[in-house]
Amino acid sequence: MAYASFREFLERLESAGELKRISAPVSPYLEITEIADRVMKRPGGGPALLVERPSLGSFPLAINAFGSRRRMSWALGVEDYEEIAAQISEMLRPEAPGSLAAKLRMLGPLRRLASSPPKRVSNAPCQDVALEGSAADLRLLPALHCWPEDGGPFITLPLVFTHDPVTGKRNVGMYRVQIFDERTAGLHWQLHKVGAEHHRGREAAASVRAFEGGSGHGRYHVAIVLGGDPVYTFCAAAPLPPMIDEMLFAGFLRRKAVGMVQCRTVDVQVPADADIVIEGWVDPAERRPEGPFGDHTGFYTPIEPYPALHVTAITHRRNPIYPATIVGRPPMEDGWIGKAVERVFLPMIRLMVPEIVDMNLPVEACFHNLALVSIRKRYPGHAYKVMNALWGLGQLMFTKMILVFDDDVNVQDLAECLWIMGNNLDPERDLLVTRGPVDVLDHASRETGYGSKIGFDCTRKTAAEGYHRIWPERIRMTDEVKARIDALWPELGL
């Protein structure tokens, strides 16, 4: 289902008892963090919050709107996000449909894909109010100064629209935005992300121009979108390959093409149903100190140079709602977004690594630090093949530790994983240490973005892998005895 607005989504949450209003004028400077953190730490994620009158900024603020399995699923327009994983699995099934019924069944997803590309519309609620020049003041936003040592207020749920300098292809990424002053902001797209790749292309073009005696400027346009259908937020955070347009994927998920409108001062199209749009330009030669920021690792990321956005306009709906989140020591709201990404992308991962049965990136390990993977093991060294495949696959390259299990291990059960890991590992034999890119947020690696990874082969070992003893069986009660005791159980009074 497609939402007409972020407000419509929040109204649905409220009528289901999933949203609480805060009418007290609490401050975006630390106070909203303290409230939201307490709520997000509740089992199940706590309710969404609508802060009606933040003490700074001009708009109400919603936080933790994605902060439970139910709300994250509703944001994607389904009752549970596993439905989307199942639909994608069905679409990616390699067999050609045999029966007429199967062929007809295939037409559904194809029709859905065909109607997914974004389309231009003329009605643009996101431009109900247009502020340009000195009226375009970032202090209108109740942006959160999240943690005491943060370098300033940050926009924490921004959808950053950029274009490839050569192909013109759009990318939408969720990269935090630090508000430097009324009209400048920092764009924290990390080294490996598509926004950074677009920027590097502009930097290269600008230095060629400077070498040839031109101005070397080559300013380019960026738009930052806040709100709109909540599915956009998921798509911006999702690790889609660069050739897949996030707005196409959004159209597919919501079963309705995203209506796009031209920005007023920059050559970028944005979803017409957005709540707030910040338009501006970036000079490829300019970098400013960004941070520190209390990050999703639970630690501060240090000050580093990042590109700056110079704001040319802010447009918004007549009554916009400013979407926000906080990150910090898990569990937090972003954990629910990450879990949905894990489940929805698993079928696509399986397309390339089909021996994978299940996968769990535990929220406690900040996702990229640990992957628990179960496989159908077929040959010697199979666990290592899977580790290497995952380290070579999109943003899974950031995974610091991969534990590979046999298919009879439930990787969603951390206790079971520790039990099997502890018992099945011979550390000297079963480890693979390697090097490669690591998450820019990793503070342990030798260099920013470059370090080491480790894989643990927790599968049963075979003679072909040099194991010449008899691998023991797991202790299990017989079904027969279980059934007898089940029948007897009520009489035992236990």
Ligand SMILES: Cc1cc2nc3c(=O)[nH]c(=O)nc-3n(C[C@H](O)[C@H](O)[C@H](O)COP(=O)(O)O)c2cc1C
């Ligand atoms: C709440 C939240 C905040 C994020 N902040 C950043 C950030 O500041 N910088 C960054 O590079 N990635 C950040 N990410 C992760 C990216 O959104 C994610 O890697 C995404 O897939 C990047 O899109 P891209 O592949 O189009 O570059 C954040 C994710 C979430 C959920």
